[in-house]
Amino acid sequence: MSLPSTSIPAVSRLRAATVGDLVAVLLVLGTLVMLAQASRGLMQPLPEPGLGAIDLHPSALPEYALRTSMRMLGAMVLSLVFTFTYATWAAKSRRAEQILIPLLDILQSVPILGFISVTVVFFMSLAPGRLLGAELAAVFAIFTSQAWNMAFSFYQSLRTVPNELAEASRSFRLSPWMRFWKLEAPFATPALIWNMMMSMSGGWFFVVASEAISVGNTIVTLPGIGSYIALAIAHRDLGAIGWAIVAMLIVILIYDQLLFRPLVAWAERFRFEQEAGVMPLRSWVLSTLRRSGLVSWVLSPVAIAWRRTYRRSTQSAKAPTPIGPDRRATDWLDRLWYVTIAAVSLIALWKISAFVLAGVTPGEVGTAMLLGLATMTRVFVLIALASVIWVPAGVWLGLRPGAARIAQPIVQFMAAFPANLLFPLAVSAIVALRLDPDIWLSPLMILGTQWYIVFNVIAGASTIPAELRDIGVNLNVRGWLWWRRIALPAVFPFYVTGAITASGGAWNASIVAEIVSWGDTTLKARGLGSYIAEATEAGDFHRVVLGIAVMSGFVVIINRAFWRPLYAFAERKFRLG
C-alpha cells in the first residue's frame, strides 16, 4: 500500500451535537428494527450449502481468493455509486443536507459486524437462490464498512470547491453536468481515492468476517477466504491457516499494484495544491497503460462520446440559472419538511422502544451499559498502550527518510491485513498458557487498528520542518525536553487522527475479538462485543439491536465528548504552517 505522506483527517468537520444527530440515531435504529422484524418471520433452517462445500486443500485457495476479491470489488463499486449520489445530493440540497449528513455521521459509528446478522436474513429472504442472498448480504456488509467515509470525503470536497474556480465555471456558463465532471469531481478525486484505500484496508477485515456467518440455526458459508479460515479454525488446522494468510498477503499486494498504486499516481494531477518536496508517486502499471497505443485507441471513442454528453447538457440547459432562491416561497416547504422529519422520528422512536422492550427487560439495558463500560475501558487502555509503544517508534522512523520509506508501505500493509486471521493463533496461546481471557483477549481488538496510529505518526514526524529540527540541535535541546517541545507537539494532530481511526476500529473489532474459538474451545471476554456476538449466534434480534444501540451510543458520545474536542485543540494549537 502506498498512501500520500500527508494524511487527510478522518474527522475534519467539527460539528456540535444537534437535533439532526438525534434524528439520525432514530432513523438508523428504526431501519434496523424494521429489517429485524421483517426477517424474523422469514427465519427458517436452510438446507445448508454447508461447511463441507469448502475444501481445505491449498489448491482451492486461488479460487476462494478470487471470489473474495470480487466481493470486495463489487462492494467498492456500490460504495462509489452511493458516494456519487448520496454525497452530491447532500451537498446540493439544503434540506437533504440537514438529514443526510448527521445520518452519515451516525452510520459511521454503528458497529458494522453487529448488523451483518440482521441483513443476512433480510437479503436471503429477498433473493430466490439462497447463495445469491448470502452473496448480497456479504457485499452489503462490506459496503457498509466502506461507503460512509468515502461519501463524507466527497461531500466535504464538494463543499470546499475553491471559490475562484466555482466563479470561473459559472462565469463561463458551464452546465451543472459539465461543472460536476470538470470541476467538482476532479477536485474531490485525491481525497476520495485516499478514502477508498482506507475503506479497502478496513474491508478485508469484514469480508473475512462476513463469509461465514451463523444466525441462530442458519449457517451461511460462502466460498471464499473467510469461510476457508472458519473451516480451518473448526478443524484446528494450523497449516491451512498459514496458507490462507499467504493467500491474503498476495491478494492485498495485487490490489495495491494493479488498482491503488495506478489510481493514486493518476490522481496526482487533480491535486489542487502541490506540496513542495513531496515526490509524486510512480506506478509501472499506469505508465504502461499511458504508453500503450491500444489503450488510447480504446479510450478515444469513449472520450468523444463523453464530450457529447457535455454538449447535450449545455444545449438542454440554455437558460441561465437564477441566483439565490426566493426566501418566502421556500418557507412553507421548510415547515412541511420539518414536520415530516419529526413524524418519522417519533414513529421510529416508538418502534424501537417497542421492539427492544418486547424482548428484553429494562434491567438488561443496564447490563448492556455495564458491558459497554468494560469494552470502553479495554479500548482506552489499549489505545494508551499502543500510543506509548508506537509514538516514539513512529517519530524515530519519521525522522529518518530512508527508514520511513521502507516502514510506511509495511505499516500500511499491516493495516490492510485482516487481523482476525491471526486470532486463532492467539487463542491457542491463551489456552496453552492458561491466561485470563478477560485480559488477554483484549489485545486482539487493537491488533488490526494500531497501525493507523503508526503511519499517521510517521507521516507527522516526516513533516517536521528541517529548520525546526536544526534549531533544536542549535540550541542543544535534547532528551525529554526535545520530545516535549518539538517532537510531541509536531506529531500531535497526526497522532489524534490516527487514534480516532484506531479507536473506532477497535470498537468494531470487539465484536469478533471478545469471543473467539479454536476448534471446540471458545474463549470469551465479558464486554459489549461478546454480548452482541452471542446474541447474533442465538438469533436473538432484540438483544442484537439493544447491543448495537448501546455501542453506537458509546461511540458517538466518546467521539463528541473526547476525540473531537481533542482534535479541534490539536488543529488549533499544534498544526504546523
Next chain:
Amino acid sequence: MRKSFRKPDGDELLVLDGVDLSLREGEIVGLLGRSGSGKSTLLRLIAGLSVPVAGSIRYLGQPVTGPPPGIAMVFQSFALFPWLTVLQNVQLGLEALALPPGEIRRRALGAIDLIGLDGFESAYPRELSGGMRQRVGFARALVVHPNILLMDEPFSALDVLTAETLRTDFLDLWSEGQLPLKGVILVSHNIEEAVLMCDRILVLGSNPGRILNEIKIELPHPRARLDPHFRDLVESIYVEMTSQRSTGLAGKRSDRLPGSGLGTILPLVSSNLLAGLLEAIAGSPYNGNADLPVIAASLQMEIDELFPVAETLQMLRFVDVAGGDIRITTEGRQFSDAATDERKRLFAQHLLTHVALSAHIRRVLDERPSHRAPWSRFSDELEDHMSPDAAEQTLRAIVDLGRYAEVFAYDDQAHAFSLDNP
C-alpha cells in the same frame, strides 16, 4: 444600484450604495478603490455572479439575472483548472457553448497564438510561471469572443516586471484592434496601473462603496509613466483618495478623524510597519513631509498596503495626511526619535486617548474584578456596527496594537482579554 448582505440578526449591511455606471463601446473603465470599497463586489454584480438588492444591471438592454453570454472575466488568482492542460483550460468556455469540436479546437489554438502561449498547449498550469498562467486566463476569456471583458485585479498577483509586460502586451493588442472586445472594465487598487490603461477611472469610496469621482484620462497610448501629465494625474488621484474621508463629514477636526467611535473598522497593520513608516518619513530625504506617490514608490508599497498604515498613524495623531502628502506631527517625531520603552509609553498614551475601542476594552478590564473579558464581549458589541468579518478584523487589529502598547493582553487559546503581564 445597491448591494447588501444580510446579517445574522436580520439587519442588512450595505456594501454598495447608489452606484451608477455605464460602459460605452471602445473604452476601458477602471474601478479604483481600496479594499473594502466594494469594487470586486461591483464587478461580480456586473458579471452576473451575484444579484443587486435594489436597482438593476442591464446588458444590451436585457436585465442581468445570471452570467450573461458575451461577458467574460479574468481573475486575480487566475482561477485555472489545475487538472486541465493549457489547451483544455482555454477550450472550457467554448465547450460550454456547445460548439462543434473542430471549431472549438481552431478557436482555442487561435487565442493561444494571439496571447503568446504557442508551444505551451499541453502544459499543466502548475508547470507555468505566474505570468504565463495569467496569459492562459486571458486566452480563456478572449476565446469566447466576449463583448465585455471584466478584469479583477489581473496583474496584482504578479511581480512588477511580469505585470508590466502583460499590461503592455494587452494594451498593444487592444489598440491594434486585435481583440474581439467592445469594452473593458478593470478593477484595480494600483493608481498608476489605472492611469496607464484606462480611458475613464471611477474612484470608489468605502463603507458603503460608492462612486466618489469620475476622471477622464485623455493621454494618448502608449502612455509613459514619467510624462509630467501622467505624474500630475497620479498625484491628483492620490489627493482624491486621501481626502475622501473628509468629503462627506462636516464638523470639528476630531469628528472627521477615524478612531473616534466604536463603529470604526480598523485595518490590520503590523506595529513594525507603523514604526517603519514613521522613521522613513522622519528621515532624509523627506525630513518629516513626504509626497504619498513618491514614498509609495520608494518603499514599493501598493496603496492597499500604504493607506492602512498611514491611516492608523493618522488615527494615532502621529502623522497628518492631506492633499496627497503625509506630514509627521510633533508626537510622531518624538516617537521616531525615542528608544523602545519611551516609544511604547507614547504609543500606549495615544492609543488610549485616540482609539475609542482600546480605551473601552481597558475600562471594561479595569472594572471587572477578575480583570478578564472574553472576545465575544467585544465582538458582539462591534457587530452592532459592522459585519462579523469586519468585527473580527477590527478586534484582531486592536489586539495587535494593544499588545505592542502593553495596555492589555490577549490569550488566543482562551479567547480572552486580560490585564496579565507575564
